[in-house]
Structure formats: C-alpha cells, structure tokens
Amino acid sequence: MSDRVTDLLSTRMDAIVSRLSDYVACQSVSADPAFEPGMESARQFLETRLAEIGLDNVQRLDGGGHPAVYADWLHAPGKPTLIVYGHYDVQPPDPLDEWQTEPFTLTEKDGRLYGRGASDNKGSSTIALESLAGYLEVEGGFPFNLRCLFEGEEEVGAATLPVIFERYRDLLRGDLVLSADGGRNGFWPAINVGCRGVTALEVTLKTSAVRDLHSGRYGGVTRNALHDMTALLASLHDDEGRVSVGGFLPDAALPTEEARRHVAELGLDEDELFASFGGTPHGWPGYSAIERLMLLPTLEINGMWGGYIGPGGKTVIPNAAHAKVTLRLVPGLSPADARKAVVDHLQAHAPEGTTVSVSAESGGAPAYNLGEDSPLVIAADRVLREVTGETPVRVRSGGTSPITATIREKLGIDTLMFGFSLPADGVHAPNESYAIQSIREGIVCWPKMLTELGRIWDAKTN
Amino acid sequence: MSDRVTDLLSTRMDAIVSRLSDYVACQSVSADPAFEPGMESARQFLETRLAEIGLDNVQRLDGGGHPAVYADWLHAPGKPTLIVYGHYDVQPPDPLDEWQTEPFTLTEKDGRLYGRGASDNKGSSTIALESLAGYLEVEGGFPFNLRCLFEGEEEVGAATLPVIFERYRDLLRGDLVLSADGGRNGFWPAINVGCRGVTALEVTLKTSAVRDLHSGRYGGVTRNALHDMTALLASLHDDEGRVSVGGFLPDAALPTEEARRHVAELGLDEDELFASFGGTPHGWPGYSAIERLMLLPTLEINGMWGGYIGPGGKTVIPNAAHAKVTLRLVPGLSPADARKAVVDHLQAHAPEGTTVSVSAESGGAPAYNLGEDSPLVIAADRVLREVTGETPVRVRSGGTSPITATIREKLGIDTLMFGFSLPADGVHAPNESYAIQSIREGIVCWPKMLTELGRIWDAKTN
Incomplete structure (x- = not known):
C-alpha cells in the first residue's frame, strides 16, 4: 500500500x-x-x-x-x-x-x-x-x-x-x-x-588590567589576554590530538571491544572520507577515524575572538578573550561530568593574574x-x-x-x-x-x- | 619673550x-x-x-x-x-x-x-x-x-x-x-x-578542509584551525613570558649594561605602575618592568578571530583562523629581521595539514x-x-x-x-x-x- x-x-x-x-x-x-x-x-x-x-x-x-x-x-x-x-x-x-x-x-x-x-x-x-x-x-x-x-x-x-x-x-x-x-x-x-551527546560552554578569560592597553606604553610588562587564552586553549589537546583534560575519558566511557568490532564492520574507506572534504586525519591516537567519530568524545573550539578584529590594525594589549566550545559526549560521560572536567582544567591552568569564567550550562544532552x-x-x-x-x-x-x-x-x-x-x-x-x-x-x-x-x-x- | x-x-x-x-x-x-x-x-x-x-x-x-x-x-x-x-x-x-x-x-x-x-x-x-x-x-x-x-x-x-x-x-x-x-x-x-620600532603581521592559518565542518559529522577525525592556531600562537612565548622565537633577541639587540643603568636611574615605582592600570607583572624574565618596556622587543597578539563568533552557538570545526600581531623593536633588531624570525617560527611550527600565511609587510619602522x-x-x-x-x-x-x-x-x-x-x-x-x-x-x-x-x-x- x-x-x-x-x-x-x-x-x-x-x-x-x-x-x-x-x-x-x-x-x-x-x-x-x-x-x-x-x-x-x-x-x-x-x-x-x-x-x-x-x-x-x-x-x-x-x-x-x-x-x-x-x-x-x-x-x-x-x-x-x-x-x-x-x-x-x-x-x-x-x-x-x-x-x-x-x-x-x-x-x-x-x-x-x-x-x-x-x-x-x-x-x-x-x-x-x-x-x-x-x-x-x-x-x-x-x-x-x-x-x-x-x-x-x-x-x-x-x-x-x-x-x-x-x-x-x-x-x-x-x-x-x-x-x-x-x-x-x-x-x-x-x-x-x-x-553522541553534546554540551556547550562559552569561556571568557580576563586579565587584571582595567582596560585594553596600548602595546607601546605597556608592551612587555604585563599579561595579554590573547597570549594567555591561546596557551590555555592549546592545553586542552596534546600535539597528537588527544584531549588532555583529566577525567574526560573515564574507563566507563572507553569504547568496548564489541563496539569497536561493530564500527569496523562498517568498512569506512578513510581515504574516501578525507578526500570528500579535503581534511587531514588528526585525532585521538590509537583509534580509527570512524571510532573517533562514533565512539569517542570530542572537545572542539567552534569560535574564538578577542582584541581588535576590525579593518586595519590597532596596537592594543587586550584584557579579555572569548571562546565558544562544544563537547561531544559518549555513553559513560555525562554532560555534567564532561563540563566539570573541562572547567576544572581551565581553572587549574589559568595563569596567575587572569580570571577564567564559563557560561552557565544550557541545552546539554547525554x-x-x-x-x-x-x-x-x-x-x-x-x-x-x-x-x-x-x-x-x-x-x-x-x-x-x-x-x-x-x-x-x-x-x-x-x-x-x-x-x-x-x-x-x-x-x-x-x-x-x-x-x-x-x-x-x-x-x-x-x-x-x-x-x-x-x-x-x-x-x-x- | x-x-x-x-x-x-x-x-x-x-x-x-x-x-x-x-x-x-x-x-x-x-x-x-x-x-x-x-x-x-x-x-x-x-x-x-x-x-x-x-x-x-x-x-x-x-x-x-x-x-x-x-x-x-x-x-x-x-x-x-x-x-x-x-x-x-x-x-x-x-x-x-x-x-x-x-x-x-x-x-x-x-x-x-x-x-x-x-x-x-x-x-x-x-x-x-x-x-x-x-x-x-x-x-x-x-x-x-x-x-x-x-x-x-x-x-x-x-x-x-x-x-x-x-x-x-x-x-x-x-x-x-x-x-x-x-x-x-x-x-x-x-x-x-x-x-621602539614596530612592524605588523596578519597571520592566517588554514586547514586543508575545503569548508567549515559540522562538529557532529567530523568532530574527532580531523584538524580544527582554532586548535592549531591557539597552539601555534601559544608557542611564540614560553610560560615565563619570554618570546620563544629563535633570533628574536640577537646579541646585537641585548640591552647594554649602560642602558640598563640609565633606565634604573628613572626610579620607576613598579607597584605604582601596575596599580595605575590594574595589570599583573609578566614578561621577559631577568629584566625589570622598565627594562622590558624600553629596552626589549615584544611580540603582542592584538586581535584574533576564527569560527563562529556571533550570538548563540554554531557547532562548526573552523577551517581558518586569523590573528593580528605587532612586534615592538629595539636597536639591533630591524623590522625585516624580526618579521623573518617570526614568520620562520610560524612556518616551522605549523602542523602538517595546515598552511600558515602572513600578510605582506606594511609600515614597519625601526x-x-x-x-x-x-x-x-x-x-x-x-x-x-x-x-x-x-x-x-x-x-x-x-x-x-x-x-x-x-x-x-x-x-x-x-x-x-x-x-x-x-x-x-x-x-x-x-x-x-x-x-x-x-x-x-x-x-x-x-x-x-x-x-x-x-x-x-x-x-x-x-
């Protein structure tokens, strides 16, 4: 019918x-x-x-x-x-x-x-x-x-x-x-x-400076929010592509052997996958691309901004920097636990003289x-x-x-x-x-x- | 008169x-x-x-x-x-x-x-x-x-x-x-x-992906321009505040003992300086704030952006990231030499699968x-x-x-x-x-x- x-x-x-x-x-x-x-x-x-x-x-x-x-x-x-x-x-x-x-x-x-x-x-x-x-x-x-x-x-x-x-x-x-x-x-x-589940964070880093500063008047003596933010965000992954946040991949969230066999049966042609969008393979070492996509959590910076981003130039030392981050979640890693792991990492790694704040949770899904x-x-x-x-x-x-x-x-x-x-x-x-x-x-x-x-x-x- | x-x-x-x-x-x-x-x-x-x-x-x-x-x-x-x-x-x-x-x-x-x-x-x-x-x-x-x-x-x-x-x-x-x-x-x-002199660079990092990617569809498998850009920019300084770019402070540009005595005579009250704008002391170790300001070169990120930075959220993996950078120069470090040192560092540290380009020189002054x-x-x-x-x-x-x-x-x-x-x-x-x-x-x-x-x-x- x-x-x-x-x-x-x-x-x-x-x-x-x-x-x-x-x-x-x-x-x-x-x-x-x-x-x-x-x-x-x-x-x-x-x-x-x-x-x-x-x-x-x-x-x-x-x-x-x-x-x-x-x-x-x-x-x-x-x-x-x-x-x-x-x-x-x-x-x-x-x-x-x-x-x-x-x-x-x-x-x-x-x-x-x-x-x-x-x-x-x-x-x-x-x-x-x-x-x-x-x-x-x-x-x-x-x-x-x-x-x-x-x-x-x-x-x-x-x-x-x-x-x-x-x-x-x-x-x-x-x-x-x-x-x-x-x-x-x-x-x-x-x-x-x-x-996968998802949860989003907006991260703001501020230095203690009361305003953006002239880089001629103060350049070399004090903290630059973008220097500190780039280092802080870079610390979230290691060079190999592993999320280097403690507690982000607890044992309960590790892909099971059964799940790994299951996705292997999909027979993904990785060359074809990467050719389809021109991307370069990169991610958690020890796992195939399809495993990284279906069975592992991720932490992605979706957007970042700070300082002067208009036309031309402006010689400022910014006192604030911002990033939008989303976490993709797997069974065994709840939105709340994942957020806590990331927030703890950010707070622990924020250099002295800076303050890191993270937006309140909204719309997370396991x-x-x-x-x-x-x-x-x-x-x-x-x-x-x-x-x-x-x-x-x-x-x-x-x-x-x-x-x-x-x-x-x-x-x-x-x-x-x-x-x-x-x-x-x-x-x-x-x-x-x-x-x-x-x-x-x-x-x-x-x-x-x-x-x-x-x-x-x-x-x-x- | x-x-x-x-x-x-x-x-x-x-x-x-x-x-x-x-x-x-x-x-x-x-x-x-x-x-x-x-x-x-x-x-x-x-x-x-x-x-x-x-x-x-x-x-x-x-x-x-x-x-x-x-x-x-x-x-x-x-x-x-x-x-x-x-x-x-x-x-x-x-x-x-x-x-x-x-x-x-x-x-x-x-x-x-x-x-x-x-x-x-x-x-x-x-x-x-x-x-x-x-x-x-x-x-x-x-x-x-x-x-x-x-x-x-x-x-x-x-x-x-x-x-x-x-x-x-x-x-x-x-x-x-x-x-x-x-x-x-x-x-x-x-x-x-x-x-000090100055010269400006605009830095763009691109992944090999032909477009921004959905972080659900591709998250975990490929490079994110903001991950790579934050790591690249963070590599320009060490944790102590030293510019970690080879050739950025050649012997010819090192502050002389005479120059250091000279600025010491200014009798800068560092506490008062930092209190005036609320900033936290940070910079090249081994030098006073006034030395860092008058006698040392700097590399400052003045602005940075990439991915989605509008209201709300967007779960993209950006394929491009941008930064505006200025270098403050001292005698013994020319605009051309300083730019070359930074560009060489950026090219050498760009991860495989990314391309770093730097804008043509404009308006540099020794x-x-x-x-x-x-x-x-x-x-x-x-x-x-x-x-x-x-x-x-x-x-x-x-x-x-x-x-x-x-x-x-x-x-x-x-x-x-x-x-x-x-x-x-x-x-x-x-x-x-x-x-x-x-x-x-x-x-x-x-x-x-x-x-x-x-x-x-x-x-x-x-």
Whole structure:
C-alpha cells in the first residue's frame, strides 16, 4: 500500500521541490534575534502546510523560547501513537562571502538543491511532510494515531524543549518518535541506533588590567589576554590530538571491544572520507577515524575572538578573550561530568593574574542508545532490506539530536533518526545542499516505514 | 619673550578647549573606511586653523592614502627650518560599550577632557598649534623658517608617509623636526631620546578542509584551525613570558649594561605602575618592568578571530583562523629581521595539514635613537630645567612614532617627540582623556622651546 503513496508522490516532484523552496526562503536562524521574522514565517509555513494535508489541532507550543509547531491526527482510537519530529530552525549562514548562491534562495544545480537548511532539516522534513500527505490522500488515514512536532531551537541546544514537553504533556503523549532529523553518514543501508551527546560552554578569560592597553606604553610588562587564552586553549589537546583534560575519558566511557568490532564492520574507506572534504586525519591516537567519530568524545573550539578584529590594525594589549566550545559526549560521560572536567582544567591552568569564567550550562544532552528490540529498529530494518536488498548496518551518529535524550527523559519513549541527509550536503557550512535523489529515496522509505510500524503494532495488539 | 606668549595663551584657555572640542568632534578614524567623512572634516579643521593663525601655503600632500595637511611660514631667509609634526587620525573607538561618554564629544570631568583623540594626538597638537599662533601674534614672526605637517596615517602605520616625503621633497626641506606626538611616560622632567620600532603581521592559518565542518559529522577525525592556531600562537612565548622565537633577541639587540643603568636611574615605582592600570607583572624574565618596556622587543597578539563568533552557538570545526600581531623593536633588531624570525617560527611550527600565511609587510619602522648633542635635546634640556628646576632624565618610549625613523631615512634629519600625554590618559583605550593641566604645561614649554631653538641656531650661525 505504501507503494501507491510513493507512486503518487513521484509524480509531484516539481511541487515538492517548490514547497521546499518556499520553506528554505523562510530565514529561520534561531541563534540570532535579527532573524525573528524568518522564524515566524517558517512557523506560518508549517501551520499552513500541516492544515492543508489534513492534520488537526494545528497550534503552537510555547516553552518560553522559539515556540514549536504542533498538529495531530487522532482518528485511530485504541491504537498506539507515533510522534513525527523535525526542526524548522537552521544554522546561521555565516560566512556569507563563501556562498556561491543566495543562502535563502533554493537553487538547483547538477541534481542538488543549494540553500541554508536545504538538507538540515528542511529537506528531510519535507520528505516526512509529503509522505504523511500522500499517505492520508491514498489511504484516507493512518494505522495509528499521529502527532507532529516541529521545534525551533534544535540548532541552539533545544533549551526550552523540556519545558514544552512538561507544559504540553497530554498533547505529546505517544509511544514512539520517528525523527526526520539526522542523516546517512555515508553508510547505506544503515539504521541510526544512537548518537553522541553534546554540551556547550562559552569561556571568557580576563586579565587584571582595567582596560585594553596600548602595546607601546605597556608592551612587555604585563599579561595579554590573547597570549594567555591561546596557551590555555592549546592545553586542552596534546600535539597528537588527544584531549588532555583529566577525567574526560573515564574507563566507563572507553569504547568496548564489541563496539569497536561493530564500527569496523562498517568498512569506512578513510581515504574516501578525507578526500570528500579535503581534511587531514588528526585525532585521538590509537583509534580509527570512524571510532573517533562514533565512539569517542570530542572537545572542539567552534569560535574564538578577542582584541581588535576590525579593518586595519590597532596596537592594543587586550584584557579579555572569548571562546565558544562544544563537547561531544559518549555513553559513560555525562554532560555534567564532561563540563566539570573541562572547567576544572581551565581553572587549574589559568595563569596567575587572569580570571577564567564559563557560561552557565544550557541545552546539554547525554549520548543516546536505541535498543535492537525497538519496533523502530525492527521496522527500519525491514524497510531498508526491502528497498535495498541488503542488510542494514547499525551506525551511531557523531552528531547530536538533543531531542532523543530529552524525549527519553521527559516522555519515556524511544526515537529513531530517519533523516536522509548525506555527508556531501555540507550541513552547517556555506553552500549547504540536498540531493534531489535523497528526496526520491525518502519518499520511498517514509511511507513504507509508516506501514511497517502499523503492522508491528497491530501484531503486538493482536 | 616666550613668557609673553604663555601669558597671552593662559587667558585663552576656554577658547583653546573649545577648539580642541571641535577637533575631537571630527571622527577621524584612519583604520576604517566608514570614517572617511570624519577624516575629511579633520583635514578641513586643520586647513582653516592653520590659515587663521597666519601660516601660508596651506595645502594637502597626497601620498596615495589619507593625505597630510601642510602649511609654512618662510619669512626668515638664510635661517634654518623647523618642521612641526602631528597627526590628525585617531584609533577606532571600539569597544564602544565601554565608553562612559560619547567618544567624539569632548566632555570635561574632574579636570580631564574625555574623548577619542583628546590626548593622542589632538590634545598635544592643540598645544603646538596654539603656541605657534601665540608666538606669531606676540612676536610677529619666528626666529627660523617653519613648516607644519599633520599626517593622517599614524595609527595605521604611516604607510604612505614615505611617498609624501619623496613626492614633496622640496616642500619638506628642513633641519629638525619637533613632534607634538608622544608623551611623558610618567617621568618628568624627561626628554624622549628614542623609541621602539614596530612592524605588523596578519597571520592566517588554514586547514586543508575545503569548508567549515559540522562538529557532529567530523568532530574527532580531523584538524580544527582554532586548535592549531591557539597552539601555534601559544608557542611564540614560553610560560615565563619570554618570546620563544629563535633570533628574536640577537646579541646585537641585548640591552647594554649602560642602558640598563640609565633606565634604573628613572626610579620607576613598579607597584605604582601596575596599580595605575590594574595589570599583573609578566614578561621577559631577568629584566625589570622598565627594562622590558624600553629596552626589549615584544611580540603582542592584538586581535584574533576564527569560527563562529556571533550570538548563540554554531557547532562548526573552523577551517581558518586569523590573528593580528605587532612586534615592538629595539636597536639591533630591524623590522625585516624580526618579521623573518617570526614568520620562520610560524612556518616551522605549523602542523602538517595546515598552511600558515602572513600578510605582506606594511609600515614597519625601526627603533629610533636621538643623539645627546642634537640641538633638540639641548634645547629641551634647557626648557625643562628652567620650567621645573630639575635635571631632565632621558627616557625611551616603548611605543613607536614611525615618522622619526621615516624622517631620518627620507629627509636625513632628527626628530624630538615633545608631546604632553600621560599614562593616565588611556590612549587607544575606551575613555581616553587629556588633563587640562597638560595643556597648561604645554603652553609654557612649547613657546620656550621655539625660543631656545632659535637661540641655539643663532649661536651656531654667528
């Protein structure tokens, strides 16, 4: 029956891409308040579309930050409830001068659709929305109850999502979550059975000087915040690429032999991986690239600034320096423990005459594991076997969907990431894109997934 | 005779401060093209004022950058020629949110005048301009020929000043230069007999990655430009504060025992120095603060940036990082040798898989020495003995006036820095200010200086 849905959607590719284009045109950058009008237009786009495809109770769920957009279809009394998740916010488009097209104008070139959010997450959300629309149109209803939740803070740590879950607990009652977020990581067919956690810190180092100083008047006699900050941040890693923060890789977080065998089965071609983005291999010694990505925590400086960074020059000795840091977490290393290890290291290594402060925690999420016996994994395994004729491998995402951990904590249920982005999409970077082929594959798999979940649930209740 | 000039100027303090206020209101930030209208208004202010006080041939000298403003008084045939120097450009006002008053609105408070450029160099230039005006009004002429040169690129390295000197060689013929720039460094009475040189580098480190990368997708497997840049920049100093760049302090640049005795005679109170700006002592071990300031070279990171530095967060692995660096130079360490030492260090320490590039040289100036037998030193010694009743010490400025080295190279003559700024002025920082008392002292000393120079020159020619 899902084949008929796919057949229908296949005739509508132009309309689907056109709707994705409208969605990308909403400049929904959650990190920057200047983009609030774009956030609002993305919410309106979703509200219109959810109602259009036949869902009920379209509304906003307000948790005190960017509200989420909700809709449901609850016409299968006595049946379980599936929650479909996506996010309508996107990363900032910076650095703007590296875009070869307008970031918010979806532009097709050589089978790819370029634009901020074209892949993460508007492209994969479009697959979900169109599949639901087609399913309803062809079948007249779903074999379970359905709730849709599109949140607006995924790219900034989903800080108010827990509030939304608590405030709208009844509205968000469900049995499983199917997420349109996440991607294929270069392996296919594959099932995402987990992801690293994440937590963010903003670090400020200040010297005791009451102001920036003239480097002629004071150069050579006193501390320079950038000298101290570079040394402090450099102390977080050793030359080989190991995170040199005590307690950052406790025994409980060491990759197990089983996990290492598992990722080895993925057969990653490291040469191909590095060729795909031009990067040079570097990281924790003694582990392969795929192990470093899936099984080890990281500490990355995402941004750093201090002193005069405008045009020309200014001969100042800065008295403050700043850095944005994120930690990727694995099972056995909680957000709180990881933060404490890093903060302790920074405080211990800050030279005399400087003060280091770290922003309060916000939006941290622990690493996530999805069990092999979950209906989500069973269903995905069947769908991917059928579509590809191969045995799907189990992969863990190096990235983080905070929602999976938050949902398990707040709603007590499991989530499967079922997005279709690819490494070549360049998500979060300039010139992000989405392969039109990904949409074609998505509208085969999503309808089948809905059908399989219905079957598994029916088998359980019969 | 100069006393009569001072008496006259003393009755005009309100008008003098009012004119300084008009001058500060010209937003003449040379580093940022957005401030070009302010640069133009500062030039017009000078042109009007120079003509008003009775100088001739007011004109602009164009070297291809911000033009200089020139005027002269050449009615002493057969006599030597003095060139009075100042600069009309100022540092950028950043960081704006740390100003307690409007940066370009001169604001009096507790005997100080607050505003960007109030001290450096518009305050001290005002002393020079008012002294020339008073001298002409009282005496009807000068005991020598006079040329005034106010340039517009001092704060950005005076890149086109050498072009101006070559292009207007005849117009700038002279015997000595009296500069309104520089300051009193906390010692008084004192004569500036030299200054450190300076040269600037902009350093860019790039990884081999073709774009910024998602830290979830690639975190742990490849190089992060900010990790490598912090380690690279941290390697430029050791923990004790020594510049750890090979060749940066060659034997020829080591402070001599004589020089060390000389600065010891200044009797700097280090506790008082550090208390004045709140800084913590740090620098080349084995040398006092005053030695580090006057006799040793420095390498300062003035600004640094990379990755995402906007509001909120962005989980990127940056593929590029940038830093602005200046080197302060001493006799025995040329701009070219110092740059080569730093560039060689950076290239040698850049990790595999990264590329380090350094901007082309611009506006470097070697360290400067003024001989004890110069008429400028003799005249200043007499003026300061008479005014203060004390023996002036000889000081070297830790900062740099590129013009002194450039003038010696291009015009073959000596320059004395005779500005009146004080450490408490906070030049280059937010809330820059100038003591009204500095103006009062300046309008005593500058007229006497003109008189003494005339006497010394007359004695030589008789």
